[in-house]
Each structure stands twice: as structure tokens, then as C-alpha cells.
Amino acid sequence: MNDVDPVALSIFLFFFLLVTILGFLAARWRKAETLDNLDEWGLGGRSFGTFVAWFLIGGDIYTAYTFIAVPALLYAGNATGFFAVPYTIILYPIIFIFLPRLWSVSHRRSYVTPADFVQGRFDSRGLSLAIAFTGILATLPYIALQLVGIQAVLDVMGLGGGEDASWFRKDVPLFVAFALLAAYTYSSGLRAPALIAFVKDTLIYLVIIVAVIYLPTQLGGWSGIFDSAGKAFDSFNKDSADAIASGEARPKGLIPGLGVSQWAYATLSLGSALALFMYPHSVTAVLSTKNRNIIRRNAALLPAYSFLLGLLALLGIAAVAAGIQVKNPQLAIPQLFEQEFSPWFAGVAFAAIVIGAFVPAAIMSIAAANLWTRNIYKAFLNPGATDAQEAKQSKLASLLVKFGALLFVLALPKDFAINLQLLGGIWILQTLPAIVIGLYTRWFHRYALIAGWAVGMAWGTIAAYNTEVVGDPGSHFGGSVAPLEVLGIHISDNLIYFGLTALVLNLIVAAVGTVICRVLDVDAGTDDTHPTDYLADAGDPEVVDRLDPLSTPPVD
Template identity: 40%
Template sequence: MDSADRVSHLDCLSPIARSDGSTMSHEGGSVMVMAVFSSLFVIAIVIGFLASSWKRSDLSKLNEWGLAGRRFGIVLSWFLMGGDLYTAYTFIAVPALVFGVGALGFFGVAYATIAFPLLFLIFPRLWEVAHRHGYVTASEYVRGRFGNRWLALAVGVTGILATMPYIALQLVGTQVVFGAVGFVGSGWLTYLPLIISFVLLAGFSAMSGLRASAFIAILKGVLIFATVIVAIIVIPGQLGGYGAIFAKIPPQNILLAAPTAENWGSFSSFSSLALGSAFALFLYPHAVTGLLSSASGRVIEQNSIVQPVFNILLWFLSIFGFAAVAAGVGTDPAFADGFKQYGPSYALLALFVKYFPDWFVGVAFAAIAIGALVPASVMAIGSANIITRDIWGEFVHSGTAEAREQKEASIAKVFALLMVAAALIFVVAIPLQYVIQFQLLGGIWVIQTFPAVAMSLFVRRWLTGRGLLVGWLVGMISGTWMVASLGFTASVYPLHIFGITIPCYIAFASFVLNLAVAVVLTPLFRAGESGRDETGIADYAAQAAE
């Protein structure tokens, strides 16, 4: 994709074409789409601003603004985590991947399934330690655990770097929907709806903090479930049932190609993508922020049990990628302009336009667009928490702890606004392929923090701060080098081991190397380890004893 194919060129999508040759013009059908879409979007924004009144407290404190006072029960936590992890880009990209490559695209369902047992095992313990010591971020926990500010800085900066393109991709997903709805223009006006919506996002994030994200997540969840449940019934019915859908898919796209003795092919690609993505999922700052806002470690355990309900939606969204193939939207002249500009990312939107009335298209598009507000808000808040506690508070602020606490929330709000602004610049100034490349690197980078954040909760003698820092550096360099060697176009690298070619997700391969280096270096660094561990055995045992 070159710069001419950037997602910012939206003019071709107005009016929206239907497969029967009609259009949703601004004077006709799209008026209904735009009205429904706009109404629901405005409701979401209003909810964001009103959320500050929930259990009123002092939002000038970082714990209240950035973690909602750690008071979210199972219902709010479930909606927040679902809205946080299942993003607008997910709802567009997952069916697009299946539409484009077939069975390999289902790795998203597999990795989400693997991730929730990890959530149950690991993160209630992190919550307990963070609650006892007042930690707001994972990197703050790492500094307390190892007494190593440089390792903590590495973990924090990695999270921010991984999050920036992630926010940008939420904007990309929203921009695709805005274009499909009919909010178009030329020149800088192309970006006006996007800029307005995310200025408002920055506003309610600064005013209400994490409370806004949680309450908008409820609206998002209701809309997404309603949309997908209706689509599960209508779309297969229009295509003759699920059997008829799969019958129209080329056989080589339905199943992974069988591995050979010389090349494990898509089997190792699928497995490593699922494992690596699962290990990385809850390390992103927005995921950690959502988890630490829970009222207890028990809430996180309960959430890990019921959260996979969202994964059922992801499964059907993946099948919709096949449904788009069966419906022939990719070769339908009515949708040619949309696919020319967006490629496979247009598949799901075209499917809804083809089979649903205008008012329901408005609901579906609003669900996807609102789906960007929740994660983008939490991403900005989570990154701002890191900058405030682990960079500004640790390396810049020189006053007392009391003085720092009084300024933290104000500093965090400023940085949250800057994160949203930077993401907008990403979308406006950088071609889409580069944003996607940065996101590809984000998953590879953030998994390098797994030993320091997750494994350190269970092992106390196998790892040292300096060993983890060197391992992190090796993982970052090796992962980035592998992506660069592929021209930043793929995330699966062909490893050649004992004459066997093993295609492997770069994040997983570099993580294994990172961990091996950290473990090997631990005995060498153990004697000179000077950092003091603020945490104690009782901190970890308390959660296990619940």
C-alpha cells in the first residue's frame, strides 16, 4: 500500500453504494444512517462527561482519576475490559484478516481464549501487590519489586511506544466508519469529523478519567451485542446458512496447510501467533489500567471467567470474514471504491450495507465507532499514568511525596491530552502502512515486559533487575531486527533449526530469547544486585489465600 492508498481519502465513499445498484445518498437513505449514527455517538460523548459524578470523589488525585479509586465491581469491570480489549480496529481487522487469508485469521479467537486463563492466574496477584503499595502502573510495581528505576523506565517507555500506534489505529477504524457513513470532505476537512470526535474524547477523558471509559463501555457493549446477535441471524439467512457460506470458501482457506518434515508452515505460525499475542495482551498499559481499577483481585478472577463471552462475538466476527467472501462483496462493483481505498478492512462494512436497512446500518456503524472511544480513552489514561508516576515523578519532580501527589492528576490530564493529539498526528501525517508497522512492532515490544511484570510475581530468585534489563534489551533489538529484515511487512519470521523451517511469530521468538538471557545472567548479577524489594512474601500470599 503506498501513500495514495491512505485511509484518509474518503470522498469515494459518498454516496454509499448498495449491491442492487441503488445508493444511500445524502438526500435519501444515508440521512437515516447519519441520523442514527450521530445520535448514538452524541449519547456516548454525553455519558463520558456525566460519568465524573459517579461516586463523587476527588478527581485531583491520580488514584481516583486514573483508576477510578479501584472501585469497579464485576459488572463495570466486565464492560470496561470488554470495551478496552475488543477495539474498533479489532471489529474491522479480524473479519478483514479472515476475508483476506482465511483460516490463519482465526488465531485471534485462539489467543483471546488462551489469554483469559493467564488473566485468572497472574493479574489478581498483581492487583493485590499494587493495592497494598499504592502502585498505579505495572512499571511502578517493577520498580518496587526490583528497586531498579531503569528497568521500570524500560517497562514504562515500552508500554507507551506500543500504545501510541494502537491509539492511532482506533482513529483509523473510526475514520473508516465516518467515511462509510458519509461524513466526508476534501483537504483538511477530510479529518474534521475525526478531529472533533477525538477532541471531545480528550475532553471527557481529562474531566472524568477512567469513569468515562467504563460507562461508555456499557453503551458500546449493548450496541455490539445487539448488532452481532442480529447479524448472526440475518447474514447466514441471506446466504443460505453457515453450510452454504463455507461451501463457497476455497478449501485451502478453510483449513491450515498441513506441516511437512522440512517446514511447519502455517501450523507453527498460527500457534506462535496465538501464544505470543496471549502473553502480550494484558501487558499493554490500557489493559493494566483496566485491571487495576477493579475493586479486588476476586473481581479480576470473576472477570476472567465471564469475559470470554466477548470472545463468542469475536468468533462470529471472524466467520463474517468468510460471509463477506460468500456474499461476493469483494468483487461487487457497487463496493469497488470502498475496497480500493480500504482493502479488506471494508469487508464487514460492505456486508452490513448489503444486507441491512439504513437505520440498522447506523446502529452497527455507531457500535464500531463508539468501540474506538473506550480503548482510545483508556490507552491515553494508562499512558498518562506511566508518564506521571514513572517518568515525571521519578526523574523530573524533585519535591516531597506530598507535593508530587497534589500535582499528579493535573500532570496526567495534560499528558492524556498530548497522547490523543499525538495519535491524531499519526493518522494525519503518517501513511497508514507505517501506522500498521508501528502497531506490528508494538506487540513485539510489549511482550518483552512479560518476565519483569508477570513472571516476577511468582519467582523471586530466578530473576534480577539487571538481568531482566539486559534480556529486555536483547528482546527489543532482536524482535525489531527480525521485523526490519522482512521489510516491516510481516510479523512471522522463518526460523531455521536443525534443517527445519519453523515460521514463528517474532514476538514469541524474541520473548523466548529475552527470557533465556535474563535467566542465564541472573547468577552473574545476583551478587551485585543492590536494589531493595519493597514487596514482601505476604503481599503475594494474601491473594492466594483469598
């Protein structure tokens, strides 16, 4: 790889040290009497307003890997990479509808995790365990992918040393970065990523806006960029015609292909939109807000990030036009910044990507730790755990989660982490019936929901496992879309997102199972929630005393 540029490295280290200091100081920001409870350590005191929540939720959703992976798809000639733009657009009306209800019932009943809600709603420790297990399982590879994004930056900066470098040079910088992240997350809880998110989002907005204005001036304008990229893709398609015809390679283009690819684009967009706020870290960020109207305001304001994401995707096309040549598309954007910008601005861009990993990684580890503490440790191992014991368990679990993800990335091929993340989206989507539908009706039987979850998890995992990598016969986990087949029966050539078809099977099994359970008069358990819980707001009975007693109840 390239030698280390002292200017870029100095700028990078400045911002890295800045966010490290902010991470430790965050324990004093909105200071509470104690952080030895999950409401304070794991949810920031449930006190964040619209401004803080906008940065926190945005920083939670738009990660370092988004910064790397979305333009990497376009750089590789896969125009379906633009699916991320429509899916974030249709996402926000969905969360506008259901997340305020989850906020209300969680605040009224002191729920910290989505599995807490499921336990209270359906009176099923087994279903709650399934939701917690799925959340942790889907979150771990997501954290690992943040490390993949950091590694890409370190490699381009020269700190990684390349593939032939010693393990010390390759791995120690990454280890040090995550050790500091683990330390200030342990100390400050959710306040740390909330405070760092201000720096992260400001840098990312600055870098992307400058890039989309400056790069066209160097590459013949946007028309010249698209023309150059189109010629590069056409040349590849011509030179690789035989490989494309035999299925060993995919054609490249600026526009998704007609027919089967359109279904892949549509179902991946819809499935991803339904899945994103099923992730426990997304729910954690939402539950940290101080009233339900903040969620609605953010659902209206967060599409600004969708605009940013569209601009970000264009950088993949710019990398092609700039002649960036890398075997690993994940390196394309860092390499673009190093080649086309002055060292000081490249340092700013590198810092933005790395800090963009710290914020979501911290929230993800906290969310996974809360699931462990509330829905496994307290539910099965220590039912009488005190608030302080819960907080201690979450702090320790957050450390184990981070370093587990670190070892995962260091010990296994990067493609393995990426493939598991594809599975993570399929898995987390299977929690939608219990969480989202459960917010509106208790018609589904608890045992039927468990059966539906198991079928959806199994079918989605098997379908992903059986998908081969293009050009590598006999391989597995080659993607998250494939021609529609059920039980070995070919139904359609259209490429369909596995997560969505697994969810449909999940719902069918849950519905049929519910009818059977009702016919057999199987006990459905007791609902601990009340209809008024789903409309409660700050200032209502049993809600205001769980927030800051010195704060003024919000005025609608």
C-alpha cells in the same frame, strides 16, 4: 465513496452524542471528593465491581480495530485470522493466576502502573523506566489503530469523502470526534470509558448477533456462505497460480495451510495471549477493581467475548459471499453492513464500531499518561510532585497522547500504523519477565532483566523490519511471523511469531546475566514488597483505607 445516507447518519449521530454526554456525566458517577489524584482520575477510585469491570475490561480488549481487522483477515482469505479465538481462550486461565497477585501488591503499596511494581520489586529506576517506555511505545500505535477503525466507518458512510476528497472533508470529522473524546476523558478520567463501555458492548453484541442470524437468510445459509467463499478463494488461487508460485501473492483459503502455517497459528496465539495483559491499559482496567476476586470472576466470565469474537470472524467470510469488493480489506465489514442492512441498522453498526474505538482509546491514553507521570515525570523530573500535580500531568499527557496518535494517522500511511501495532505486541511481550515472573520470584537480577529486555526488543524489531511484504521485494515490516532464524542462521522453515522467539532470547540473556551478576556479587537492590502483599485483599490492613471508606468489605 458512497453518498451520505441521512437515516444512517442520524442514527450514528444519536449514539455519538449519547456517549459524549455520558462521558461528561461520568465525572458525577461514583462521585469522589476530588479527581485530583491518580487513584480517582486514573483508576476510577479502585472501586469497580464485577459488573462494571466485565464491561470495562471487555471494552478495553475488544476494540474497534478488532471489529474491523479480525474479519478483514478472513475476508482476505487468511484463515490464520481465527488465531484471535484460541488466544483469547487460553488468555483467561493465565490472567486468573497472575493478575490477582498484581492487584494485591498494587493496592497494598499504592502502585498505579506495572512500572511502579517493577520499581518496588527490583529497586531499579532503569528497569522501571524501560517498562514505562515500552508500555508507552507499544500503546501509541494501538490508539492510532482505533482511529484507523473510525476512518474505515467514516469512509463507508461517506463522511470521509474518499481518497480524492479535500483534507477538510476527510480529516475534520475524525478530528472533531477525538477532540470530544479528549475533552471528556480529561474531565472524567477512567470513569468515562467505564460508563461508555455499557453502551459500546450492548451495541456490539446486538449488531453481531443480528448479523449472524440475518445474513444467512440473505446469502443461502451458512453452508451457502462457506460454499460461495470457498469458490471465490479457489478461483483466486487458480487465476493467481503463477504469482503464488513466485511468492508475489499468498493463496487464499478457509482452513490454514498445513505445515509451516500451523506453527504461525500456534505461536501467534500463544504469544498474543501472553502479551495482551502486559499492555498498560489492560493492567489499568484490572487495578480499577475493588477486590481481587472480581478479577477471578471476570476471568471466568470474559470468555463470552471469545464466543462473540468467533461470530465476528465469520462476518469476513460472509462479506466474500455477499460479493463485497474493496481494495482495502479494512473496509469490508462496514461495506457489508451498508450493503446488506437497512440504513437505520447500518447506522447502529457504524455507531457500535466507532464507540468501540472510544472506550479503548480513552483507557489507553490514560494508561500511557499514568506511566509518564509516575515513572518518568515523578521519578526523574519532580520527585516531590503532589497528588494534584500528578493528576494534572496525567490529564495533560492523555491529551498529548490522543492528538499525537491522531496526527500520526493523518500524516502517515495507514499501513505504517498497522505495522507499528505488530511491533507493539512484540515489544510489550518483553516486559513479561520483570512483571509476571517478578510476581513470583526475585531470582532474576535487575541488571540482567534490563539486558534481556534490550536483547528481546532489538531482536524482535530487527526481525520484523527484515520481513518483506508479500509481492513487494525490498519492503519492510511485512508481518510478525517468518521462518526461524537466529543470528542469520536458518533453523527451521516453520513460521514462528517474532514476539515469542524474542521472549525466549530475553529469558536466556536474563538467566545467564543473573548467574554472572551473582557470581560477581553485584548488588541486587532492596525489595520493597513483602510476601503477604501478594495475597492482600480489600479489608486487609493498609488496603481498606485506600478504597471507599463507606463501602462494605467484600465477603468471599
